[in-house]
Amino acid sequence: MEELEENSGMIKKSRREHRVLKPTQTGFSSPATHYAEPRIDLNEVLVDNPNSTFFMRVADTNYEEYGISEKDVLIVDKAITPKQNQLAFVTTEGKFEVQRMEVDCKEEIEIWGTVTYIIKSVL
Amino acid sequence: MIALVDCNSFYASCEQVFRPDLKGKPVVVLSNNDGCVIAANKEAKALAYIPMFQPVYKIKKELKENNVVCFSSNYTLYSDMSQRVMNTLREFSPLVEEYSIDESFVDLSGHSKSQVIETAYEIKHRVKKYTGIPVGVGVGNTKSLAKLANRYAKKLAENEGVFVVDSEEKRIELLKWTKVKDVWGIGRKHAVRVEKTGAKTAYDFAKLPVAWVRKNMTVIGERLWRELQGEICNELTILPSAKKGIGTAKSFGYKLTDYGLIEEACAFYIAEVADLLRQQGSAAGKIEVFLTTNSFSNTDKQYRNRTIITLDTPSSSTIKLTKLALKGLRKIYRPGYRYKKVGVNLFNIMPKDNLQLGLFDVREKIENEALTKAIDLLNDRYGKNKVKVATVGNREKEWALIKEHRSPRCTTQWIELLEVS
Numbered sequence: 359m360e361e362l363e364e365n366s367g368m369i370k371k372s373r374r375e376h377r378v379l380k381p382t383q384t385g386f387s388s389p390a391t392h393y394a395e396p397r398i399d400l401n402e403v404l405v406d407n408p409n410s411t412f413f414m415r416v417a418d419t420n421y422e423e424y425g426i427s428e429k430d431v432l433i434v435d436k437a438i439t440p441k442q443n444q445l446a447f448v449t450t451e452g453k454f455e456v457q458r459m460e461v462d463c464k465e466e467i468e469i470w471g472t473v474t475y476i477i478k479s480v481l
Numbered sequence: 482m483i484a485l486v487d488c489n490s491f492y493a494s495c496e497q498v499f500r501p502d503l504k505g506k507p508v509v510v511l512s513n514n515d516g517c518v519i520a521a522n523k524e525a526k527a528l529a530y531i532p533m534f535q536p537v538y539k540i541k542k543e544l545k546e547n548n549v550v551c552f553s554s555n556y557t558l559y560s561d562m563s564q565r566v567m568n569t570l571r572e573f574s575p576l577v578e579e580y581s582i583d584e585s586f587v588d589l590s591g592h593s594k595s596q597v598i599e600t601a602y603e604i605k606h607r608v609k610k611y612t613g614i615p616v617g618v619g620v621g622n623t624k625s626l627a628k629l630a631n632r633y634a635k636k637l638a639e640n641e642g643v644f645v646v647d648s649e650e651k652r653i654e655l656l657k658w659t660k661v662k663d664v665w666g667i668g669r670k671h672a673v674r675v676e677k678t679g680a681k682t683a684y685d686f687a688k689l690p691v692a693w694v695r696k697n698m699t700v701i702g703e704r705l706w707r708e709l710q711g712e713i714c715n716e717l718t719i720l721p722s723a724k725k726g727i728g729t730a731k732s733f734g735y736k737l738t739d740y741g742l743i744e745e746a747c748a749f750y751i752a753e754v755a756d757l758l759r760q761q762g763s764a765a766g767k768i769e770v771f772l773t774t775n776s777f778s779n780t781d782k783q784y785r786n787r788t789i790i791t792l793d794t795p796s797s798s799t800i801k802l803t804k805l806a807l808k809g810l811r812k813i814y815r816p817g818y819r820y821k822k823v824g825v826n827l828f829n830i831m832p833k834d835n836l837q838l839g840l841f842d843v844r845e846k847i848e849n850e851a852l853t854k855a856i857d858l859l860n861d862r863y864g865k866n867k868v869k870v871a872t873v874g875n876r877e878k879e880w881a882l883i884k885e886h887r888s889p890r891c892t893t894q895w896i897e898l899l900e901v902s
Contacts, residue, residue, distance in 0.1 A: 409565040410611035412892065417902040431898065437611050447901075452502030454901045470501070470613075 404475050410437035412471070414447070414454070421456050430478050432456070436471040445473035482597055482620050482647070483717065484587040485627035486570060486604060488563075489615045489635070489642075491583035493522035495562045496552050496888055498613035499899055507549040511537060514732045514882045515553050525549055553884035561892045565612045573604055578717045586624055586717050594647060601643045621646040624715045625708035628665040629655055629683065656684035656709060666705045671698050683709060723761045723830070727754045728769075730824025734883040736775060737820045743772070744807060746880045748872040750825045751806050755799040758827060759857065764795035766829030768802060770809040775821040786813040795831055798849040799856070802827075803870045 379394040381387045405411045414432045424445055426432070432447070440446035440459045448457050448467040456473060488494060492510040497503050507525035509518045517534050528547050537544070537551075544551060563582045570577050576588035592600050601618045608616045619631025626646050633655050634644035646652050662672040664683045674697055680686050687709045695703045704714035729750045737743050747770065758765055771787035788809040796802060806825055859868045866873065889897035 407611070409568045413895075413898050414901050415898040417900040420902055432901070436613065449501035449504075452504065454501060454899070456901060468501075 404433055405435075406474070407435060407437050410471075411435050411474075424456060424458060426456065426476055427478065430476050432473050433475040433477065434471040435474050438472040438474065440469060440472040447471040447473055482589045482592075482594070482622055482645075483624055483627045484589055484601060484604065484618055484620045485580075485624070485631040486566075486585050486587055486608070487617050487619075487631050487635070488566060488583035489617060490520060490522040490526075491563075491614070492520035492552075492554065492559055493525070494614050495559050496555070497522070498562070499888065499891060503550055507547060508552065509544070509549055510552045510554055511886070513554060513884075514734065515551075515885060516732070519554065551886050553887040555884075555887050555890065557890045557893055558888065562612060562614060566608055566614055566616070569608050569611050570604065572607070573600065576717055576719070578719060586627065588717050589620065597647060598643075598645050601645050605642055615642070617642040619644050619646075621652075622711040623708040623713050624717070625665060625705055626652065626655070626711065629659050629663075629709075632663065632665075633658055652711065653684060656687055657682050659683040661686055664705070664709075666701070667698075671702060674698070723763055723832070724757075725830055726826060726828055727757050727765070727830065728824065728826030729754055730771070730822055730826075731882055732822045733820070733880045735880070736781070737880060738816075738818065740814055740816070741874075742876060742880045743814065743820055743823050744810060744872055745874045745876060747806060747810050747823050747825065748803050748870055748874075749866075749877070750823070751803045752799050752866065752869060752873060754825060754827055755797055755802050756857070758797045758830070759853070762833050763830045764797045764833045765792070765802070765827035766795040766831065767791050767827070768806050768809065769826040769828065770806050770813065771824050771826075772810065772813050772820060773822050774818050778819075781819050782817070784815055784818045786815075788813050789828075795829065795833075796849075797833060798853050800849060800853070800870060803872060807872065 375396055379388070379391050381391065401408070412434050414434055416426055416428060416430045416432065419428050421427075434447045442459050442461060444459050446457050446459050446467075447470045448455050449470050450467045454470065455467075457467065493508040496508055496510065505524060507528060508522045509525050510520040511517065512519045515537060517536055518532075518540070519534065521533065528543070528549070532540075543549075559582060566583075567577060567579055567585055570585055570587050574587045574589060574591060578586040578588075580586060587604070589597060589600060597620055601620050605616055605618050608614060617631050617635040619627045619629065619634050620643075621627040621630050630644040630646050634640045634642050637644075637658075644651075644655070646655055660682060661667060661675050661680055662669070664672075664686065667675065667686075675686055675689070678689060678693070680689060687706060689706070691703060691706060694706045698706075707714050731750075733742075733746065737746075751768075768790045769787060770790070771785070773785035774781055774783050776783060776785075790805045790809045792801075792805065810823070856868045860866065889899065891897050891899045
């Protein structure tokens, strides 16, 4: 049965374990046993739809006005259509670009996806 | 009803998703070692003089003159994009049969008949939106009708990539449009036989008496015949049947004379096929190893040979299989030749559970199994080939395939992400 689930992909097993914590203490069992929760998994938080989500690296300082710096990584979801003021990931003249969605856009653009998060290293 | 969803020029489409500059331009994907054209998009197919499966060196001039963009195959990317497409299809149905890397049957029995057309368009739309991959959708009562409907959906522009056989009129329209030789499952020999009766289209074929079909095309032909009438004979299946033969052989990036490098490649391939073998819970009873020079070369001395090794007890242990395969390789290797390819095939594959153990095998088997399991776990966690048989070595660059024009593995490798500026 386990094999079937794995191969058919019908049931997606979360990697986070939600069951009651199995005691690991040899002496007193933990008072936290029934309160333990799985640790936060950024994939779950930042990626709504893994099948339509792609990561893109920013190569220069062109997008400082959007709070995007060089070497940041953008999380782009193709499933989401950008709303006004959101950051659209677009293609114009055969190139990828980031643009803030305006009400009336003059340029010929094609929307590729929507930027959902910006990953920054501040080290 | 059943939908057959098929990605348009899948490999080329995968490349184009990440290259907006290539929109509307001819794109081809080359085989391993950049030897032949294995995939072409619509624009490249329109250039009649770029035949598929042609050696690249023969059409280099044409490719260049027409500004055809060539990619080395990037199977890592195609595999990931395929999974994205398949997972998106699973939003429509719990039962999806992955038929190939770019084709799936989707069970739509949960959708009411009046919704099916809408669903078919929604599938096309959603897969394109989520993944960037364009697909065609054919829907029918049976797999065979869905497959033909898919072909019709794509070939006839006004169908806009979707065709649903939801009425008798549409079934007849589809069958009348489809030529006998284009029916999925009718081989060339059978097509000739059917055409000799005067039948030209799938419709004519479906009108032949069932007795004639059974007599001339066996029960498989009869099933197909029934499916074209709308009677389900082939159900959707989820699990692929265990493979009867597993093998791999790739040309070296360079012609090799050094035994050590050939040995490395051979051990590398054994590790790959043994892994597959274990994943399907099987063991192999025979290993074939073969070695060949470049038969296309007019200047190289030619040599090719193969050997088959029979195991005392079938095994799936990389260590044991490597040991035996290398023994075979030593036997057939002759110095002084420039080799092009080494390959391994596993035969007599059987489920591991019903193995008959030889009298002295038990101890060795148990020891080996625990070790193999530990190695698999480590490699699964830390990356392919992190733990390997020493023979595999680390000179892969000196023998592995040339992939000069491979695109970045931008969905699986953090250091190969696409850049935006």
